[in-house]
Amino acid sequence: MSHSGYKGKGLEFLLRYNLEIGNQVKVQSDSLYSGVIMPRYEHNDDHHIVLKLKNGYNIGIEIDEIKKIEIESTTGAKIEHLSQPQPNPKLPRILLLSTGGTIASRIDYRTGAVTPALTAAELNATVPELSRIANIDTEVLFSEYSENLLPEHWVKIAEKLDSYSRSEYDGIIVAHGTDTMQYTASALAFSLSGYPKPVTLVGSQRSSDRPSSDAALNLIAATRFIIETHIPGIFVVMHKNSSDEEISCHWATRVRKNHTSKRDAFKTIGGEPAYVVKEKSIEKNNLFNVSSREYTPRIKFDNRIMLVKYYPGLDPRIIDYAIKSGYKGVIFEGTGLGHVGKIMYDLIEKAKKKGLFLGMTSQCIDGMVRMTVYDSGRDLLNLGVIPLRNMIPETAVVKAMWALANSKDSDEMTKIMKENIALEFSD
Amino acid sequence: MSHSGYKGKGLEFLLRYNLEIGNQVKVQSDSLYSGVIMPRYEHNDDHHIVLKLKNGYNIGIEIDEIKKIEIESTTGAKIEHLSQPQPNPKLPRILLLSTGGTIASRIDYRTGAVTPALTAAELNATVPELSRIANIDTEVLFSEYSENLLPEHWVKIAEKLDSYSRSEYDGIIVAHGTDTMQYTASALAFSLSGYPKPVTLVGSQRSSDRPSSDAALNLIAATRFIIETHIPGIFVVMHKNSSDEEISCHWATRVRKNHTSKRDAFKTIGGEPAYVVKEKSIEKNNLFNVSSREYTPRIKFDNRIMLVKYYPGLDPRIIDYAIKSGYKGVIFEGTGLGHVGKIMYDLIEKAKKKGLFLGMTSQCIDGMVRMTVYDSGRDLLNLGVIPLRNMIPETAVVKAMWALANSKDSDEMTKIMKENIALEFSD
Numbered sequence: 001m002s003h004s005g006y007k008g009k010g011l012e013f014l015l016r017y018n019l020e021i022g023n024q025v026k027v028q029s030d031s032l033y034s035g036v037i038m039p040r041y042e043h044n045d046d047h048h049i050v051l052k053l054k055n056g057y058n059i060g061i062e063i064d065e066i067k068k069i070e071i072e073s074t075t076g077a078k079i080e081h082l083s084q085p086q087p088n089p090k091l092p093r094i095l096l097l098s099t100g101g102t103i104a105s106r107i108d109y110r111t112g113a114v115t116p117a118l119t120a121a122e123l124n125a126t127v128p129e130l131s132r133i134a135n136i137d138t139e140v141l142f143s144e145y146s147e148n149l150l151p152e153h154w155v156k157i158a159e160k161l162d163s164y165s166r167s168e169y170d171g172i173i174v175a176h177g178t179d180t181m182q183y184t185a186s187a188l189a190f191s192l193s194g195y196p197k198p199v200t201l202v203g204s205q206r207s208s209d210r211p212s213s214d215a216a217l218n219l220i221a222a223t224r225f226i227i228e229t230h231i232p233g234i235f236v237v238m239h240k241n242s243s244d245e246e247i248s249c250h251w252a253t254r255v256r257k258n259h260t261s262k263r264d265a266f267k268t269i270g271g272e273p274a275y276v277v278k279e280k281s282i283e284k285n286n287l288f289n290v291s292s293r294e295y296t297p298r299i300k301f302d303n304r305i306m307l308v309k310y311y312p313g314l315d316p317r318i319i320d321y322a323i324k325s326g327y328k329g330v331i332f333e334g335t336g337l338g339h340v341g342k343i344m345y346d347l348i349e350k351a352k353k354k355g356l357f358l359g360m361t362s363q364c365i366d367g368m369v370r371m372t373v374y375d376s377g378r379d380l381l382n383l384g385v386i387p388l389r390n391m392i393p394e395t396a397v398v399k400a401m402w403a404l405a406n407s408k409d410s411d412e413m414t415k416i417m418k419e420n421i422a423l424e425f426s427d
Numbered sequence: 428m429s430h431s432g433y434k435g436k437g438l439e440f441l442l443r444y445n446l447e448i449g450n451q452v453k454v455q456s457d458s459l460y461s462g463v464i465m466p467r468y469e470h471n472d473d474h475h476i477v478l479k480l481k482n483g484y485n486i487g488i489e490i491d492e493i494k495k496i497e498i499e500s501t502t503g504a505k506i507e508h509l510s511q512p513q514p515n516p517k518l519p520r521i522l523l524l525s526t527g528g529t530i531a532s533r534i535d536y537r538t539g540a541v542t543p544a545l546t547a548a549e550l551n552a553t554v555p556e557l558s559r560i561a562n563i564d565t566e567v568l569f570s571e572y573s574e575n576l577l578p579e580h581w582v583k584i585a586e587k588l589d590s591y592s593r594s595e596y597d598g599i600i601v602a603h604g605t606d607t608m609q610y611t612a613s614a615l616a617f618s619l620s621g622y623p624k625p626v627t628l629v630g631s632q633r634s635s636d637r638p639s640s641d642a643a644l645n646l647i648a649a650t651r652f653i654i655e656t657h658i659p660g661i662f663v664v665m666h667k668n669s670s671d672e673e674i675s676c677h678w679a680t681r682v683r684k685n686h687t688s689k690r691d692a693f694k695t696i697g698g699e700p701a702y703v704v705k706e707k708s709i710e711k712n713n714l715f716n717v718s719s720r721e722y723t724p725r726i727k728f729d730n731r732i733m734l735v736k737y738y739p740g741l742d743p744r745i746i747d748y749a750i751k752s753g754y755k756g757v758i759f760e761g762t763g764l765g766h767v768g769k770i771m772y773d774l775i776e777k778a779k780k781k782g783l784f785l786g787m788t789s790q791c792i793d794g795m796v797r798m799t800v801y802d803s804g805r806d807l808l809n810l811g812v813i814p815l816r817n818m819i820p821e822t823a824v825v826k827a828m829w830a831l832a833n834s835k836d837s838d839e840m841t842k843i844m845k846e847n848i849a850l851e852f853s854d
Contacts, residue, residue, distance in 0.1 A: 040802070045809045050802070060805050147766035147803050151740045179762035183739050260764050260794030303740030309760075311824050312610050313578045313730030321748050333736075335606035337687050339574035363821075367687030375467070375477070376574050378487050382472045394790075397738050 005040030009047050013063050024073040027051065029065040034072065085124040085131035092170040092227040094134045096123065097160060099153070099184075100144040101177025103204040103215050127216045134170075134223050146177025146184070146203075151301040151401060154187035158299045161192055161199060165295065171198035171226030173219070178203035178257060178265070181236060185252035186398040187301065189234040189422035194293035198226045200237045200249070205263045214239050214263040221247035221277040228282050229275065233290070234422070239263040240276060248273035251288060253395045253424040256365065269366050269392050270426050288426055300405035302328070307397050309333035309363055310340040319347035322356070329357035329400045329413070332385070333393045338362055338369035339376040345383060352384035355410045359386045359400060359417060361393040368427060386414060391424045399424060432467030436474050440490050451500040454478065456492040461499065512551040512558035519597040519654040521561045523550065524587060526580070526611075527570040528604025530631040530642050554643045561597075561650050573604025573611070573630075578728040578828060581614035585726040588619055588626060592722065598625035598653030600646070605630035605684060605692065608663060612679035613825040614728065616661040616849035621720035625653045627664045627676070632690045641666045641690040648674035648704040655709050656702065660717070661849070666690040667703060675700035678715065680822045680851040683792065696793050696819050697853050715853055727832035729755070734824050736760035736790055737767040746774035749783070756784035756827045756840070759812070760820045765789055765796035766803040772810060779811040782837045786813045786827060786844060788820040795854060813841060818851045826851060 002021045003014050014020065019037060027033045035051030048060035123138055124131050141160055142153065157174060164172060176184060185201050192199075200222035204215035222237040234252035241264045250268045259265035268274070272285045306322045308314075308330055322330055330351060334340050338360040340348075352358060360380065362369050369387045371377030381387070388396050403416040429448040430441050441447065446464060454460045454476075462478030475487035550565055551558050568587055569580065584601065591599060603611060612628050619626075627649035631642035649664040661679035668691045677695045686692035695701070699712045733749045735741075735757055749757055757778060761767050765787040767775075779785060787807065789796050796814045798804030808814070815823050830843040 048805075050805075059799065145766070145801060145803055147737075147762050148768045148770070149739050150768065150770065154739070177763075179766055180739050257763065257791050258793055260789045260791045260796065262794065265791065265794070301740070303742065305740070306745075307736055307738060307741075309734055309736055310574075311734060311821060312576050312581070312607050313728070313732070313824075313828055314734075315730065315752075317752070318733075318748075321752075325742075325744070325748075335574045336604075336684065337606075339572070339606055341575045341577065343575070343577065362687045364684050364687045364692065366685055367689065367692070369687065372486065374572060376572055378475075378477075394738060397740075401740055 002039070006049075007046050009063060010040070010049060011046070013049065017069055019069070019071065022074075023071050025051070026070050026072055027061055027066055028068040029061050033059065033061065035059075084121050085136075087135045092134050093168055094136045094171055094173060094223060094226055095164060095167070095169045096136050096138045096173045096175060097157070098138060098140045098175045099142055099146070099149070099157065099177070101146050101175065101179075101203055102206070103175045103177075103202060103218075127219050129216075129220055130223055134227055136173075136223070137169075144177070146180040149177075149180055149184065151187070151303050154184055154191070154301060155299055157184065158188055158191045158297070161188065161195065162297045162299065165196055165297075169197065170230065171200065173222045173226070174199060174201045176201050176203050178205060178238075182255050182257055182266075182394055183398055185234055185236050185255060186395045186422075186424075187402065189252035190399055190402040191299045191301070192234065192295070192297050193421050194232075194295035195234065196232050196295050198229065198231055199234045200225055201235065201252075202237050205239075205261060205265055217244050217247060221249075224277055225249050225275060225282060231275070232292075235274065236266060237277070238266040240273065245279065247277040249275035249277065251290070251423045253422045254288075254392070254426060256392055256394065270390050288423055290423055293421075298402070298406045301401040302405035303401050304328045305397055305400040305404060306330050307333065307393065309393075310335055310344070312341065314341075314344075316344045316347045319344065319351050323351055323354050327356065328404050329359070331359045331361060331388075331393065331396045331400055333363040334360050334369070335363060337373055337377055338371045338380070338387055339374070340380065342376070342379065345379065348380070348383050348385065357386070357400065357404070357410055357413050357417065358384060359388045359396055361388050361391055361396045363393070365392060386417060388417070389425045390427055395424050429466070433476075434473050436490060437467070437476060438473070440476065444496055446496070446498065449501075450498050452478070453497050453499055454488055454493055455495040456488050460486065460488065462486075511548050512563075514562045515558075519561050520595055521563045521598055521600060521650060521653055522591060522594070522596045523563050523565045523600045523602060524584070525565065525567045525570070525602045526573070526576070526584065526604070528573050528602065528606075528630055529633070530602045530604075530629060530645075554646050556643075556647055557650055561654055563600075563650070571604070573607040576604075576607055576611065578614070578730050581611055581618070581728060582726055584611065585615055585618045585724070588615065588622065589724045589726065592623055592724075596624065597657065598627065600649045600653070601626060601628045603628050603630050605632055605665075609682050609684055609693075609821055610825055612661055612663050612682060613822045613849075613851075614829065616679035617826055617829040618726045618728070619661065619722075619724050620848050621659075621722035622661065623659050623722050625656065625658055626661045627652055628662065628679075629664050632666075632688060632692055644671050644674060648676075651704055652676050652702060652709060658702070659719075662701065663693060664704075665693040667700065672706065674704040676702035676704065678717070678850045680826075680849045681715075681819065681853060683819055683821065697817050715850055717850055720848075725829070725833045728828040729832035730828050731755045732824055732827040732831060733757050734760065734820065736820075737762055737771070739768065741768075741771075743771045743774045746771065746778050750778055750781050754783065755831050756786070758786045758788060758815075758820065758823045758827055760790040761787050761796070762790060764800055764804060765798045765807070765814055766801070767807065769803070769806065772806065775807070775810050775812065784813070784827065784831070784837055784840050784844065785811060786815045786823055788815050788818055788823045790820070792819060813844060815844070816852045817854055822851050
């Protein structure tokens with residue numbers, strides 16, 4: 001019997017009622033719930049059980065509030081026999097790398113457990129349209145909520161993609177949680193600069209067992225983008241608006257998650273998405289000029305970079321902490337055109353003298369940092385702060401981690417930070 | 428002769444050519460510039476002079492690059508004799524408090540110096556329409572770029588407004604730099620909760636000597652809003668779009684500067700602006716329900732609040748630093764629905780045990796924090812992190828500083844943080 005993650009009171013409760021993960025149960029507490037018992041994570045408390053409801057959401061139910069619980073089916077845990085799609089040698093070949101996230105969560109629901117998701121058979125069962133347009137091989141790299149991904153996960157994804165750079169795949173889809181998808185996308189865009197195939201990161205804002213799920217359409221659009229355009233580079237493919245008619249392909253470094261829950265949460269900052277996948281066509285936006293680059297993988301990150309968002313009342317000693325803790329760079333999210341209060345100047349000067357890279361972005365998110373307009377900006381320029389133009393703050397943090405790992409000193413890091421490598425400067 | 432802020436090489440240069448602040452000069456360096464010599468601030472280097480150009484922008488010119496400089500007029504510095512508007516007893520009375528910022532920068536240009544700005548006479552000269560609709564008294568509180576404002580400035584503004592709460596003014600306009608206008612607006616909304624008159628914060632994105640300036644229209648709209656609606660509360664009044672036809676009045680706690688330079692940089696997050704000032708009408712948006720409150724000024728802030736924006740690779744020890752440095756609260760800008768990586772959990776647990784207030788907002792900015800949907804959110808709830816619904820992160824930092832100063836312990840602070848005081852929760 002599996003009780004993964006349950007301990008203390010929670011485990012006791014399951015054992016008492018002879019329950020295990022994957023059982024379909026009906027629970028009477030403040031209300032009547034029906035769902036599949038889910039596994040729990042290490043850090044959880046021991047006084048809830050977690051159910052995956054039919055609507056796709058997990059809920060925690062307080063054990064002390066449970067008045068009645070009964071098993072509806074013990075077989076919720078069994079994987080249905082899914083048919084493997086038949087490869088069609090005439091169709092393009094695509095690899096789908098799964099890293100976890102909501103897009104993979106239907107599988108949790110079906111099996112009642114958090115198992116590596118999106119096998120070819122499961123994908124075929126979920127989005128049967130895909131097998132009619134491409135042969136999709138699937139590979140599970142890991143299975144994590146994206147908020148738990150770290151730079152070492154970026155390295156794993158990048159190395160895996162690098163290993164396929166000369167493969168026969170037309171392109172690669174990376175299924176990813178949406179929480180940090182933009183960070184991973186930027187990390188891949190820098191570390192795999194010039195990658196010769198299309199790579200599309202795809203997530204979903206609603207799990208695919210919910211009626212409003214965006215998973216299937218995002219997956220179909222990511223596939224169509226690869227096989228219909230063959231444009232090399234790293235893209236994020238998500239709904240353009242609340243309808244199902246248009247899916248955006250964003251340049252990796254210019255995309256931002258701008259809403260917690262909407263299907264069209266992802267927006268290109270400072271312009272329109274690179275491409276829009278419509279029912280019968282894929283339209284290119286000519287605003288951004290992307291020059292083709294030689295493929296030069298540099299798959300290293302160094303996280304000794306601090307993001308400092310300025311606000312009135314911020315204690316400047318945070319910069320002293322950065323210096324003393326061995327950070328090698330600070331990315332500021334300044335106000336307006338790229339400012340911080342003059343209360344910060346002394347410690348900024350000190351950090352510069354200690355050799356830290358100091359870069360300025362704006363918490364406005366959209367628009368150019370212009371540090372020559374006001375005295376505040378000129379002061380910061382004189383102190384050695386580097387204006388990062390219209391690079392969005394999250395992209396700047398990722399780029400700084402990558403530039404730090406790939407340069408021998410602060411001068412080389414500054415040079416890399418100023419170079420437009422993956423459209424992080426779009427003007 | 429005035430050489431304020433010039434030192435070393437810069438001062439030497441001015442003395443050598445018999446120049447002073449306010450002189451209109453023509454300078455040949457990499458290009459030919461014509462402008463007024465501006466004063467400099469303490470922290471500046473000594474190898475530039477600063478000119479205010481006709482287009483309203485200041486530029487720094489490297490002294491070593493100057494090939495030729497000649498005085499076009501020494502009288503740029505003289506304040507023209509401006510006519511004082513005649514008070515009209517039939518018109519409503521408004522007080523304009525000036526705190527600095529671009530909206531006051533035309534005066535810099537006219538006088539060639541950074542002097543307290545927006546006297547009644549200057550205002551009358553700049554925006555003559557105003558004296559036809561209201562009698563506007565002016566008072567200069569201070570003259571700072573808003574990036575240099577600190578919580579003690581919020582206190583000064585709030586105390587000044589408090590002193591006028593029972594005055595005969597119909598309302599008060601606060602002229603303010605745009606960089607931190609949203610922070611000041613939130614600070615006033617919390618500390619002057621229930622203020623009985625309309626208070627409109629007004630800034631401009633382009634100085635009023637530029638053809639595209641938004642200063643005059645924003646001032647007129649702020650005035651009209653006060654005298655035509657008499658709606659009490661704190662509002663931010665700025666352009667709604669790039670045309671001059673509509674000006675938005677935003678609720679103080681829901682507004683955000685979302686672009687570094689556009690005139691319509693300010694947006695209400697999670698909805699439309701509270702009011703839109705049009706040429707012939709002022710339209711109310713009924714989306715938000717604001718209940719009237721008793722006026723209870725609580726003008727105190729405690730800045731021992733740290734804003735932690737989560738990103739992959741963030742070193743969790745920042746939380747240890749917060750604990751050890753005596754911070755009393757952390758506002759997280761989490762990912763997605765309100766998450767941080769599980770790498771943070773141990774130190775979050777420690778911070779909670781030490782009594783720090785821990786609040787969760789989303790770096791998505793728009794949308795609700797919902798921490799019951801995924802395990803990550805439930806884990807954080809179990810660790811004692813308080814979900815701050817759809818409060819925007821910058822507002823949450825200000826509110827936390829205010830709640831901390833106005834509560835005797837962490838429980839009371841939590842209670843205040845959860846209470847909807849000034850529409851910081853809009854759902």
